[in-house]
Amino acid sequence: MGSLKVMLVDDEQEFAITLAERLRMRGIETITAFDGEEALKLIVGDKPDVVVLDIMMPGMSGLQVLGKIAEIHPGIPVILLTGIGSTTEGIAGMKIGAHDYLMKPIQIEELIDKIRAAVKK
Amino acid sequence: MKETLFMGRITATVTHEIKNVLAIIRESGGLMEDFLNMVEGDNFKYKDRFHKIISNIEDQVVRGDAISTLLNRFAHSPDADVASENVPDLLDQMIVLSARLAKAKEIVFKSDKDSGVILISSDPIRIRMLIFQAMDVLMNYCKPGQTILVNSKVNDSKLITLEFSVDSKTQVLQEFEQIILSDQWKDLISTVESLDSKAFINPENGTLRLELRSNDNR
Amino acid sequence: MNLRQSIGQLFSGLAEVPGEETSPIRYTIMRRNMTILMLLITLVPLSLMTVINYYEYRSVLKDEIVTPQKVLVNKAKHSIELFLANRLATVNFIASAYSYDELADEANLNRIFRVLKREFEGFVDLGLIDSDGIQVSYAGPYKLQGKDYSEQSWFEHVRVNGTYISDVFKGYRRFPHIALAVQTMPSTGKSWIVRATINTGKLDELIASMGLDAESDAFLVNKEGVLQTNSKYYGQALEQCPCVPSVSYEPTVLERVDPSGREIILTYAYFPTTDFILMLIKPQAQVMRAWYSLKGDLLLVFLLSVGLIVAVVLRLTKTMFQRMKESDDKRALALREMEHNHKLSSIGRLAAGVAHEINNPLAVINEKAGLMKDLIEFTPNFPEKERFMAPVGAIIGSVERCRTITHRLLGFARRMDVEIQVLDVNDVIRETLGFLEKEALYRNIKVNLNLGKELPKIESDRGQLQQVFLNILNNALQAMDDGGTVSLATFERDENFIGVTIQDTGHGMSEETLKHVFEPFFTTKAAGKGTGLGLSITYGLVKKLGGDVDVQSKVGKGTRFTVYLPKKHDMTQGSNNG
Numbered sequence: 052m053g054s055l056k057v058m059l060v061d062d063e064q065e066f067a068i069t070l071a072e073r074l075r076m077r078g079i080e081t082i083t084a085f086d087g088e089e090a091l092k093l094i095v096g097d098k099p100d101v102v103v104l105d106i107m108m109p110g111m112s113g114l115q116v117l118g119k120i121a122e123i124h125p126g127i128p129v130i131l132l133t134g135i136g137s138t139t140e141g142i143a144g145m146k147i148g149a150h151d152y153l154m155k156p157i158q159i160e161e162l163i164d165k166i167r168a169a170v171k172k
Numbered sequence: 173m174k175e176t177l178f179m180g181r182i183t184a185t186v187t188h189e190i191k192n193v194l195a196i197i198r199e200s201g202g203l204m205e206d207f208l209n210m211v212e213g214d215n216f217k218y219k220d221r222f223h224k225i226i227s228n229i230e231d232q233v234v235r236g237d238a239i240s241t242l243l244n245r246f247a248h249s250p251d252a253d254v255a256s257e258n259v260p261d262l263l264d265q266m267i268v269l270s271a272r273l274a275k276a277k278e279i280v281f282k283s284d285k286d287s288g289v290i291l292i293s294s295d296p297i298r299i300r301m302l303i304f305q306a307m308d309v310l311m312n313y314c315k316p317g318q319t320i321l322v323n324s325k326v327n328d329s330k331l332i333t334l335e336f337s338v339d340s341k342t343q344v345l346q347e348f349e350q351i352i353l354s355d356q357w358k359d360l361i362s363t364v365e366s367l368d369s370k371a372f373i374n375p376e377n378g379t380l381r382l383e384l385r386s387n388d389n390r
Numbered sequence: 391m392n393l394r395q396s397i398g399q400l401f402s403g404l405a406e407v408p409g410e411e412t413s414p415i416r417y418t419i420m421r422r423n424m425t426i427l428m429l430l431i432t433l434v435p436l437s438l439m440t441v442i443n444y445y446e447y448r449s450v451l452k453d454e455i456v457t458p459q460k461v462l463v464n465k466a467k468h469s470i471e472l473f474l475a476n477r478l479a480t481v482n483f484i485a486s487a488y489s490y491d492e493l494a495d496e497a498n499l500n501r502i503f504r505v506l507k508r509e510f511e512g513f514v515d516l517g518l519i520d521s522d523g524i525q526v527s528y529a530g531p532y533k534l535q536g537k538d539y540s541e542q543s544w545f546e547h548v549r550v551n552g553t554y555i556s557d558v559f560k561g562y563r564r565f566p567h568i569a570l571a572v573q574t575m576p577s578t579g580k581s582w583i584v585r586a587t588i589n590t591g592k593l594d595e596l597i598a599s600m601g602l603d604a605e606s607d608a609f610l611v612n613k614e615g616v617l618q619t620n621s622k623y624y625g626q627a628l629e630q631c632p633c634v635p636s637v638s639y640e641p642t643v644l645e646r647v648d649p650s651g652r653e654i655i656l657t658y659a660y661f662p663t664t665d666f667i668l669m670l671i672k673p674q675a676q677v678m679r680a681w682y683s684l685k686g687d688l689l690l691v692f693l694l695s696v697g698l699i700v701a702v703v704l705r706l707t708k709t710m711f712q713r714m715k716e717s718d719d720k721r722a723l724a725l726r727e728m729e730h731n732h733k734l735s736s737i738g739r740l741a742a743g744v745a746h747e748i749n750n751p752l753a754v755i756n757e758k759a760g761l762m763k764d765l766i767e768f769t770p771n772f773p774e775k776e777r778f779m780a781p782v783g784a785i786i787g788s789v790e791r792c793r794t795i796t797h798r799l800l801g802f803a804r805r806m807d808v809e810i811q812v813l814d815v816n817d818v819i820r821e822t823l824g825f826l827e828k829e830a831l832y833r834n835i836k837v838n839l840n841l842g843k844e845l846p847k848i849e850s851d852r853g854q855l856q857q858v859f860l861n862i863l864n865n866a867l868q869a870m871d872d873g874g875t876v877s878l879a880t881f882e883r884d885e886n887f888i889g890v891t892i893q894d895t896g897h898g899m900s901e902e903t904l905k906h907v908f909e910p911f912f913t914t915k916a917a918g919k920g921t922g923l924g925l926s927i928t929y930g931l932v933k934k935l936g937g938d939v940d941v942q943s944k945v946g947k948g949t950r951f952t953v954y955l956p957k958k959h960d961m962t963q964g965s966n967n968g
Contacts, residue, residue: 063750065228069757076764107746109275110316134746155749156756156789178861183741189795189828190748196788197755200781204762207777218765229758229785232751236792239747246740272743304740 056080057166058099060090060116061132062108073159079166087111091119101166102129104149106140114144121148128169132157180297183247187240194240198233201226242268249296254387257299259290259324259332266303267322274307278316281307281336284323292332292386298367299384303334305360306371306380310336312356313347330386338378348375421711428703433696440692444685451681459657459670460641466600466608467641467659467668473596474555474664477588478570480510482553485574485584493518493584496527496535503529512588514567519545519583526582539585548573548583555664558590558610558618558627566590566618566627590627593619600670607671618666623648634667645674745796752792759785810849810959815880815888816841818852822859823878829867830876838877845880848888849959854931861928862892862951869896869949886957887937893950899943907941935959 057079061067064085071081082099084090086108094102102120106113117129128150133141141152150169153162208222242265249255260283267274267281274281292299310320319339326332351357351373364371370383484493484502492498503516515530523540539545548554548571556569571585597608597619610618615634617627624631632649633656635642641659648654653674660667675682763782766772823830823837830837866876874895883889899907908929932939936956943949 063754065232065754066750066757069754069761073757073761073764076768107272107276109278112276134749154793156753156793159760178857179741181864182860186795190792193788193792193795197785200784200788203781204778207774207781211773218769221765222762225758225762229755232754232758236748236751236755239744243741243744243748246744269740269744269747272747273740 054078054080055101055166055170056082056097056099058082058084058090058094058097058102060084060087060102060108060113061105062086063105070157070159070162074163077159077163079163087113087116087119090116091123094120094123098124098127100128101150101169102127103132103162103166104129105132105155106144106152107134114140114147117144117147117149130162130165130169177250180247180250184244187244187247190240191237191244194233194237198230201229201233239268246300249300252296254293255296256291256293257296259292259334259384260284260287262292262299262303263322263324263334266300266307270304270307274311277311277314279311279314280319282319282321284321287324290324290326290332292384294367294384294387298363302360302363302367302369302382302384305356305363306334306336306382309351309354309356309360310338310380312354313351314338315347332384332386334382334384336380348373348378351380417711417715421707424710425703425707428707429700432699432703436692436695436699440688444688447684447688448681451678451684455677455680456643456655456657459643459655459672462600463641463657463659463668463670466596466670467661469596469599470593470610470666470668471661471663473592474568474570477510477512477586478553478555478572480506481516481570481584481586482572484516484586485572485582490518490574490576490580490582493582494526496529499527500529506586512592514587514589516584516586519571519585521549521580521582530587544569544571545583557612557616557665560628568593590619602670603676605673605676608669610666610668612665613667614665623650623671631669633669635669748792748796752789752796755785756789759789810851812847812849813852813855814845814847815850815855815890815955816845818855819859819878819880819890822856822863826860826863826867833867833870833872835867835870835873836875838875840877840879842880842882842888845882845888846957848955848957850935850955854935855955858928858931858935858953859890859892861925862953865925865951866892866894866896866949869898870894871896883954887954888957890953890955891950892953893948895948898945898947898949899941900945904941904943908939 055078057074059067059071059074059081060083061070062085067083067085071083074081082093082097084093087110090102090104104113104116104120108116111119113131117131120127120129129144129148131141131144131149131152132155133144133152134155141149141154144152151165153165204222204226208219208226211219246265246269263283267283270281307320314320320336321339322334322336324332324334357373360371364382368385368387372381372383373379374381484506488498488502493502499516499518503513506513506516515528515532515534517528517530517534518526519539520526523538523542523545525534525537525539528534544554544556552573552575554569554571556571558566558568560566567587567589569585569587571583573581573583575581593610597610600608602608607622607624609621609624609631611631611634612618613634615631617625617629617631620626621631633646635644635656635658637660638658639660639662641657644656644658646654646656648671655672655674655677657670657672658667759782763779763786766775766778766782772778819839819841823839829835863876870876876895877891877893879891879893881889881891907925929939932953932955936959938954940952940954941949942952
């Protein structure tokens, strides 16, 4: 399996940075962005295989970013991170094109499984 | 009221439990610190890194604990039908509790720190709901990036005024005029009435004013 | 102020009660006012009608009673007049048809008298009296021949007037009679007088023919008040009658009180040709009997109507105000519920926001701990690996626990609306017990689970069911001292329902408490230990879900709640309550 590139978008910087490091330790390339606008800026020049996107963000919400990403790179799989109990938002995201959703706090093995599944599709 | 009491009890129990679990995390972190300190010199290349991670975890525990404490306090509010409380404290409590919602809308609420003590005797759940509803309606009708100042004062006749004012006066007029037509405003008005108080919107200077009556006989 | 204004005020005054607008006394006052008003507008016209009718009927009835009496008196008077005139004419005929000599002949006179007696009843005797007042001849039962009448007043009278009808008198005879005398004046020679007497039997007969009832009395009286015929109440003929009314030739009606104190109605008429007065007396009570009975009927109808109206009005206002109160209560309840829902959804939103706020540091902690774990695991020969892994594992485990807890909290905060799904009630019960494990553990309370293994899944709302069980379990825990036992069992009741029993070994409830335990707003605050959180909510929720709750309790023994839940969620039932 070749090297996967994942974009992590989360306003919780410590979370994004730490998760990115852990993914890297497992041989996954990462791009991190701390809000929707930054993510959209970065994604134009650096297309990841999968985007892991937090729904609850100030400014542009995850769902808005999801729509924009689909405009820039149609077909790119997006895994949404939802807060606890916000299953409905996750489902709403899947309805508008997200590949899957995960509830925070996440288990890294589960995330990697989902990333792999998303790429395989 | 029974349901709110019930919700309150559940929330109070749950937050209490969360605080316990956070304490366990804190203790585990402390334990790791101790281990780290026991490990000899260069033997352990991640020593500093671990110290940093653990202090990071402790910061997050503090953060989580603070919000749990507030939520716990909030959850205890339906315990009494009438309570005498400090309005600036109430404001702070509600601002912190709804910080996440405000953050999502990129709106910042700031309370006036010099208000001193203003006691109000009222239904603790209703008054919190009223403050929340006011903040909620403002969140929906303000532009992202705006800051809303909240100050409280009391006049001679026991009338306590809470004023939410938008700092930048640009482009708030139209949105403010629409507030009155919204369902949220209707909900707010019904709460206001149940507290025997009044609410005003002033689109010209972008303020929402609540006039609360402290009711000691209720 | 004009009338319209004052009427307006009256009505608004009825509906508005100063002060205490929400207190239940308001209904009492409004109901009282409405009752008074309704009674006034119905009873006043009714009373007026009754009074008017009373007087109208009385006058009409009086006319109806009085007129026949007048007619009767008039008729009788005429008959008597006719009778007397007829007898007088007969005597006159005899006086004119025969000469003095013929009449003076006793045998002849006897013959005429016999014919007279045969043809006209009532004649007692017949005699011829010459101008000097000496009885010349006489036919009859008495020896009166030669008697001198010249000194008697009637003789003078007949000499002046030509005819004479006497009052009733007994004279030489011992029974009452009337004398009729006619003077004949031939163109030459002396005049003579023919005198006949008739007995009063015929008069009695004529009076009797008026057809009077037993209590009425009719009689003749003369102007001096001497009874001419027998009276039922005032004595025999020739006795003095106590009353002589003023002169009136037309029949007249008077209301009198007679000397014996009776109220009477007196109808009378004077005779124009004689001194007689015909009197008809009826006791007032008898005359007015019809009136009294009518009056009685009227009063009865009036009282019955009043009774009916009062009953109807009272009933009506009672029902009306009960309905009004019910609908007001319902509205108040609905308002309260609405306000409550606002409150809940506000709290729900807030709780959701706060849960995120707690969740984020947890997510960070999770990653940090995860990173440490990675570093430990990925580093070959990590010193004291086991020692470090233990607290890291503890942290990750704690985060997981927090996650579960917050999840539960949010689940509660969010479940405001009925969200029907197919679920296993046993699962719901296990989940719910999770909330109470700690408390049960601390308090050494034993939890017995006897969940039906083959319990079918039902269509219901998870959150609401949790709340139902939690309420009841909370209640059970509060009712028990430390060391008690809660037993839960699930079973299939029938093809439509499943049942859940929750039995505690607590203090139990008194029958009085039991009666009210599901009533909204019922509180046992004064009773201290016992019901805890509102069971009315539990009841409401179960009803909303189409089920039912049964509660049995014995003081000192414990309480058993049985919740019945439908297997299928009936949409219509659900929307009714929504």
